[in-house]
Amino acid sequence: MSTPVVFAAPESLDAITSGRVRPELHAAVERCDWVAVDLGATRFMDMTGLGLLVGTLRRARAHDCRLTVICDRELILRMFRLTGMDRVLDVRPSLPACTRCERPVLGTPVTSPGDQAGRLYCTKECRDTDAEAAQEQWYPSGVAT
């Protein structure tokens, strides 16, 4: 479970668009074990949009799906704070990408000890493969797993 299914939310999450994306979003959290709702393109959200996220979170929990919300827009973040949603939703400003495979890294990224370049990997396998490719000298035995 290292890669979420990313669901790109529309530019506006209002009564009309929320109703439109709800079935798809709900189906995604029922089917997948990890869904990230990307609000990167979303400029406007009203209470219907917020309700969509709450309903999706409830459904995700019922289906053992992890729900992450990607948002760095202050207007929407403020809405989350004002409604207390920032405490129940897993909101992140962005998805860090794996240095090797470029898949989004959520949870705790895998890093190498003493890495000055700030490289992040989604899995140990990615890190090990990349280190081999770069022929770097570091010591896997010293890495906490």
Ligand SMILES: [Zn+2]
């Ligand atoms: Zn990777």
